Structures are given as C-alpha cells and as structure tokens.
Amino acid sequence: DSGVTQTPKHLITATGQRVTLRCSPRSGDLSVYWYQQSLDQGLQFLIQYYNGEERAKGNILERFSAQQFPDLHSELNLSSLELGDSALYFCASSADRGDQPQHFGDGTRLSIL
Amino acid sequence: SQQGEEDPQALSIQEGENATMNCSYKTSINNLQWYRQNSGRGLVHLILIRSNEREKHSGRLRVTLDTSKKSSSLLITASRAADTASYFCAPSSGSARQLTFGSGTQLTVLP
Numbered sequence: 001d002s003g004v005t006q007t008p009k010h011l012i013t014a015t016g017q018r019v020t021l022r023c024s025p026r027s028g029d030l031s032v033y034w035y036q037q038s039l040d041q042g043l044q045f046l047i048q049y050y051n052g053e054e055r056a057k058g059n060i061l062e063r064f065s066a067q068q069f070p071d072l073h074s075e076l077n078l079s080s081l082e083l084g085d086s087a088l089y090f091c092a093s094s095a096d097r098g099d100q101p102q103h104f105g106d107g108t109r110l111s112i113l
Numbered sequence: 114s115q116q117g118e119e120d121p122q123a124l125s126i127q128e129g130e131n132a133t134m135n136c137s138y139k140t141s142i143n144n145l146q147w148y149r150q151n152s153g154r155g156l157v158h159l160i161l162i163r164s165n166e167r168e169k170h171s172g173r174l175r176v177t178l179d180t181s182k183k184s185s186s187l188l189i190t191a192s193r194a195a196d197t198a199s200y201f202c203a204p205s206s207g208s209a210r211q212l213t214f215g216s217g218t219q220l221t222v223l224p
Contacts, residue, residue, distance in 0.1 A: 002155060033211055043156075043201070043214040056211050090155055096210055099144050099163060104155035 003027065006091050006105035014113050018079040021108045025072055025093030031055070032074040033094070033102060034066055038087035049074055050096055078110070086112045115139055116213040117185075117202035125221040132189040134218040136202030137182075145178060145185050146203045150217070156201065159187075192222045 003026035011019055025032050034046040036059075045058035049068035060066075063081075068074040078085060088109050092102040117136045126132050136145065144163045148156040162169045162178045162185065169176045175188040185204075189196055199217040 002157070004155070031210060035212075042216055045211040045213060048211050056209060058211060088153075092156075094210065099161055101146060101158035101161055102156075102210075102212060103158065104148075106155045107153075109153075 002103040002105060004091055004093050004103050004105035006089075006108050008108060009106070010109050010111070012111045012113060013081060015081055015083060017081050018077065019081065019110065021076040021078070021089050021091075021110075023074045023076070023091030023093075023105060025074070025091070026103050029093035029095050029103070030072065031094045031096040032068055032072070033092040034060075034074070034076050035090040035092065035104075036087045037090060037107070038084075041087075043090075046076070081112050083112050086110055115142075115204050115206055116215050117145070117204045118215050119200065119202055119218045121218060122216060123219045123221070125223065126192055128192060128194055128222055128224050130192055130222075132192050132196070132220055132222070134187050134200055134220070136185045136187070136204070136215075138185075138202075138204040139183065140206060141180070141183075142204045142206045144205050145176075146205065146212070147174075147176060147185075147187050148201045148203060148214075150199045150201065152198070159200075189220075192220075194222050194224050196220060197222045 005024040046060040048056040088107040147159040203212040
C-alpha cells in the first residue's frame with residue numbers, strides 16, 4: 001500500500017462531459033504529481049503541485065486543470081472530454097526533499113464512450 | 114528531468130533465472146530511479162541510485178550505474194512469477210522533481 005488514495009477507481013462517461021479525479025497524498029507529503037498513461041502516449045507527466053502552489057507543468061492540455069487544497073489533497077479536472085482522453089490517470093506524492101521517491105496511487109481508469 | 118530508454122522492450126524468462134534490463138539516458142543526472150508496474154496498477158518505487166554511486170542492492174535487486182556510459186542496469190536474481198511486470202527507469206537531473214518515463218521493459222517470468 002503506497003498510502004496514496006485515488007478516487008474513483010473507474011469512471012465511464014461520454015464525450016463533451018467534465019469529470020473530477022481526486023487524490024489524497026501520503027501523510028506528510030507536500031508534493032502531488034499527476035500522470036496520464038495511455039497505450040499510444042505511454043506514461044506522461046501532467047502537472048505538479050507543492051503545498052498548494054503549481055510547481056511544474058508537463059503535457060497538460062488546456063482542457064485539463066488541477067489544484068491542491070489546504071489539506072493537501074488534489075483534484076484533476078478534465079473537461080470537454082474526447083475519446084482520446086481515455087487513459088489511466090495516476091497521482092503520485094513525495095516529500096520533495098532531497099532524493100525522495102514518488103509514491104503512486106492505483107490510478108483512475110477513465111473511459112470515454 | 115529527462116527520459117530514460119529501457120532495453121529490451123520485452124523479456125521472457127523461466128522462474129528461477131536472472132533478469133537483466135538496461136536503461137540509457139542522454140545528459141548528466143543527480144540520480145536514477147527504477148519503478149515496477151504490475152498490469153493496471155500504479156508504479157512502485159524499487160530503488161534509487163545516486164550519481165556518485167556505482168552499485169546498489171535491495172533484496173533480490175541489484176542496480177548498477179555507469180555515468181561515463183550514461184547507462185544503468187537492473188538485475189533481478191532468482192526471478193519469480195510475481196516479478197512479471199513492466200519496469201521503468203527515471204533519470205533525474207537538475208531541480209525538476211517530475212519523472213519522465215520511457216516505454217519500459219515488459220518482463221514475463223514463466224512458471
């Protein structure tokens with residue numbers, strides 16, 4: 001058990017819709033990262049938050065946004081969904097001190113019909 | 114951060130055999146991490162090796178790092194069916210904490 005909790009585990013929705021994925025980081029970790037894993041793109045970094053502030057941005061579409069709340073949980077919002085957004089979305093957290101590994105949740109599997 | 118390239122893309126061995134997979138990267142690093150992903154699950158951190166280290170062990174895992182060749186290898190000894198998974202390396206450089214992953218090595222351990 002990594003200590004990172006992601007909900008929901010599965011999400012099925014239609015094109016054009018909006019969804020919110022939630023992540024609770026490991027206790028004490030201030031950094032949260034979001035990754036997308038799809039068959040054609042592999043595992044890609046989307047965005048990082050540290051203690052409520054955006055720290056780094058990767059290949060995140062403008063239709064996607066994220067935030068980290070004062071209790072350090074994070075949400076990834078995906079809007080105007082397209083078929084190509086179907087993927088596994090992972091959240092990871094780390095202490096962000098020195099050489100600290102990232103701890104991954106089990107992901108949310110998003111299916112767009 | 115930079116992307117590592119794992120090799121081979123796929124590896125199939127018998128239970129009890131050793132498995133070796135390699136990772137190459139392009140520019141100097143602070144450290145390199147190896148992760149395992151079981152099918153449909155999140156990544157699990159296996160081991161981190163710093164740029165000033167040449168070899169590191171953790172249980173049945175042995176990681177080496179050759180900074181002159183910009184490469185690392187992960188050896189799993191006495192493999193088990195439960196080791197069947199994808200293995201990713203993640204070289205880290207600069208202050209960036211986000212990880213960039215390659216396609217991974219898909220290891221299949223046959224009983």
